[in-house]
Amino acid sequence: MSQPQSAGPPDPGGRRTAWREGLDRLKAGATTEPGRLRIIGAALAALLVGFGAVTAWQVADRAAAADAVVRRSQPLSADAADIYRSLADADTTAAGGFLAGGQEPRAVRQRYEKDITLASELLTKAAADTDDTDPAGREVAKLNEQLPVYTGLVETARANNRQGLPLGGAYLRYASDRMREELLPAARALYETETGRLGHDYDDAESWPWAALATGVVALGALGWAQRRNYLRTNRVFNHGLLTATAGATVVLLWLVAAHAWSRADLTDSFEHGAKPLQVLNEARITSLQARGDENLTLVARGAVLTAAGEDAYETSYRKGMKELVGSETADPAKGTLLDRARSLADGSGGREPVAKAIEAVHEWQQRHAEARAADDSGYYDQALPKVIGEKDSTGEYFDRVDTELRRALAHEQDDFRHSADDGRGALTGLAAGAAVLAVLGAAGAVLGIGRRLSEYR
Amino acid sequence: MRRRMRGSAVAGAAAAAVCALTVAVAVAVPPAGGTTGHPAVRPAARADAVAADCTDPEAGLRPQTVDGPAVQRIKDRGRLIAGVDQNSYRWGYRDPASRELNGFDIDLVHAIAKALLGDPDKVSFLAIPTNQRIPAVQKGKVDIIVRTMTISCDRIKQVAFSTAYFETGQQLLAPKGSPITAYDDSLRGKAVCAAKGSTAEGQLKKDSHGASVLTVPNQLDCLVRLQLGQVDAVLTDSALAAGQAAQDPSVRLVGKPFTTESYGVAMNLKDEDLVRRVNAVLEDYRRGGDGSPWMTAYRKWLAADLKGITAPPEPKYRD
Incomplete structure (x- = not known):
């Protein structure tokens, strides 16, 4: 049809004449009514097909992004959170088992091994999903490299400890330092990268398909104009072909707006009530794990490591963790702390109840921690130890309770997320194909409608 | 003895400064268990002379077994509070299996507890980090520090030391x-x-x-x-x-040790009676030749890796 004739170097002679000829024919055609009708018919058909194509393309993009949220980025972000958590848990458990010495309970040993196995499995999986060039891949490579170093150090610590050598404690502290300085920051970076990707996929899925909406409005406008022109020239109100085309385009446009708005609402819901609380809860869980690890290491290190201010480094780190979790030692978490945020993000009793219980358990934990510290500080290590690693009434019991409740809350939010995200993805089902079919139908209608008018000139 | 004969005028002044300080306190706080007798009035010297002219920081106060306020405080409490290390193998460390504190330093603490309270186990052991040894003594958090602590000119301004109980480098x-x-x-x-x-x-x-x-x-x-x-x-x-x-x-x-340092029991500068009492315990601890408690502890904890020691270090006194 109308071909761009500007720009470009002069064409060779033969083609120039062909060009000129076509253009002349078009100009000549536009001066007669049948010629004009042909041009209008072709333009309408092109607009409608274009509208269908742009809609199908943009919707498919958003559906793919919504799919990526559900199938790829959220599971990857959840895996990264599991890697992060299982590493922190392994470190905490290793220190706890170390304190029990030769009588390390079987369950503790198994928990450590389960953590390491889970982390290695997830890291193998993550290594397959990423490559060295992207930032997540680099963190995964670093973790894969450092994890065996860490477990080796823990085993050396254990072997020395079993022989009654204080060197074991020094090894454990070194292992824990590696965990805190190398592994956990890498796991955290991986988690943040994957969570960032999740946010990116959310944005992609939620962005309005402006191009499709604009072409739709232009197509409907053109159809309206063509019908008005038809009415003014022939005094006939309806042209069936053009009417069909208008109906088709209207349906596609309304479907597009409704389905996208619906999907967007569901996805936003899955983010607000799923992904966001999941992030806060994951962070709270890892912070509580580290605080527990600090508590254990305070007893392992026995004053061997100090801060610049001369305080015990591990006790200081424990207090910092507690501050991030709940703020002060009052029963109610301070504003902006992790558990306060988790509480305000939680919805429904299924979400709120475990967080409330976790908050209670943290409070109990802090009180028992103070008792254990007081005993150790007064030289009663024998009394402090069962207060920390004992089965009943120990800080360990309340830490376990915190961990269990946060795990429950995470499971609840994971469910919430899954439902909303599935709904959001479902809302776009069939829209791309439907838009294509209806647009083609509309284009056919427009061509037939104009063809009917043209036949009147034969 | 030998050392005292050699003592120069400078060392005398240094010792006098330390004594002046302890005397001042002893006067301010009358001893509960009678007179200490020994450190009579001496000419006062400026305290910083100790640091400036310190040549023999190991020289300590003569032994005495009369109860002063510090010893009385421990007896009233019924427990000795000792700052120790829990991470130094063979010196002060917690056996992971028995969870008991063990080592050369720990044995010495038990001997001091026995002498003061009649029971070697009437001790509360506090784990004191290296850089908290002096503050712990100054703040009265512990009665004694027995924690591989080197006697030095800097430190004798801040805490009082017993006579040397181990020589190292x-x-x-x-x-x-x-x-x-x-x-x-x-x-x-x-x-x-x-x-x-x-x-x-x-x-x-x-x-x-x-x-x-x-x-x-x-x-x-x-x-x-x-x-x-x-x-x-x-x-x-x-x-x-x-x-x-x-x-x-x-x-x-x-190689060979290329410096000479001595470990001492650290106490508060005010607790002069306790310093003398601990020095008396150390006298007993060293006495007995090869069968002395000191040599027994040496053989038990250190002889395997630190060979060639035949006797405890000779005590030096400045008064």
């Missing part, structure tokens, strides 16, 4: 078969580990013999780094190095 620890032979040029291009803030770190800062230096929070961390191949040698005092060698049969002490 800076020495290198290296793997068997290492080309490092002593604290000399064989260190060139090697990596040496020292605890942060230790005498060894200061020594390496002064002269590292071309070695690079890695500092870690605790001397035992050095053995970890040595085993992992991150450093080639460890510099610490021979007593602690022996504790490290005892945990790893593949490392050994190399």
Whole structure:
């Protein structure tokens, strides 16, 4: 049809004449009514097909992004959170088992091994999903490299400890330092990268398909104009072909707006009530794990490591963790702390109840921690130890309770997320194909409608 | 004895300064258990003279067994509060299996508790980190510190020491078969580990013999780094190095100790009666030749890795 004739170097002679000829024919055609009708018919058909194509393309993009949220980025972000958590848990458990010495309970040993196995499995999986060039891949490579170093150090610590050598404690502290300085920051970076990707996929899925909406409005406008022109020239109100085309385009446009708005609402819901609380809860869980690890290491290190201010480094780190979790030692978490945020993000009793219980358990934990510290500080290590690693009434019991409740809350939010995200993805089902079919139908209608008018000139 | 005869006028002035301080306190707080008698009125000297003219920080106060306010305080409490290390193998460490504190320092604390309270187990052991030893004594958090603590001119301004109960010196620890032979040029291009803030770190800062230096929070961390191949040698005092060698049969002490340092029991400057009492305990602890409690403890904890000691260090007195 109308071909761009500007720009470009002069064409060779033969083609120039062909060009000129076509253009002349078009100009000549536009001066007669049948010629004009042909041009209008072709333009309408092109607009409608274009509208269908742009809609199908943009919707498919958003559906793919919504799919990526559900199938790829959220599971990857959840895996990264599991890697992060299982590493922190392994470190905490290793220190706890170390304190029990030769009588390390079987369950503790198994928990450590389960953590390491889970982390290695997830890291193998993550290594397959990423490559060295992207930032997540680099963190995964670093973790894969450092994890065996860490477990080796823990085993050396254990072997020395079993022989009654204080060197074991020094090894454990070194292992824990590696965990805190190398592994956990890498796991955290991986988690943040994957969570960032999740946010990116959310944005992609939620962005309005402006191009499709604009072409739709232009197509409907053109159809309206063509019908008005038809009415003014022939005094006939309806042209069936053009009417069909208008109906088709209207349906596609309304479907597009409704389905996208619906999907967007569901996805936003899955983010607000799923992904966001999941992030806060994951962070709270890892912070509580580290605080527990600090508590254990305070007893392992026995004053061997100090801060610049001369305080015990591990006790200081424990207090910092507690501050991030709940703020002060009052029963109610301070504003902006992790558990306060988790509480305000939680919805429904299924979400709120475990967080409330976790908050209670943290409070109990802090009180028992103070008792254990007081005993150790007064030289009663024998009394402090069962207060920390004992089965009943120990800080360990309340830490376990915190961990269990946060795990429950995470499971609840994971469910919430899954439902909303599935709904959001479902809302776009069939829209791309439907838009294509209806647009083609509309284009056919427009061509037939104009063809009917043209036949009147034969 | 020998040392006192040799004592110069300078040392006399230094001692006088310390005495003046303790006397001042003794006058302010009358002893509960009668007179201490011994340190009579002496000419006062300026306190900073101690530091400026310190030549013999090991010289301590003569033994005395009369109860003063500090001893009485411990007796009233019924427990001795001792600051110790829990991480120094063979000196003060907690056995992971028995969870009991053990070691040469710990045995000495038990002996002091027995002398003061009649029961070696009437002790509360507090784990005191290296850099908290002096504040813990000054704040009265502990009665005594028995924690491989070197007697030095700087420290005698801040705390009172017993007579020396162990003699040691800076020495290198290296793997068997290492080309490092002593604290000399064989260190060139090697990596040496020292605890942060230790005498060894200061020594390496002064002269590292071309070695690079890695500092870690605790001397035992050095053995970890040595085993992992991150450093080639460890510099610490021979007593602690022996504790490290005892945990790893593949490392050994190399060269000779190239400084001389003595460990003392640290107490508050005000607790003069306690200082004298502990010195009396140490006299008994050293007495008895080869069968003395000191030699028994030496053989039990240290002889395997710190060979060649035949007798405890001779006490020196300044009054």
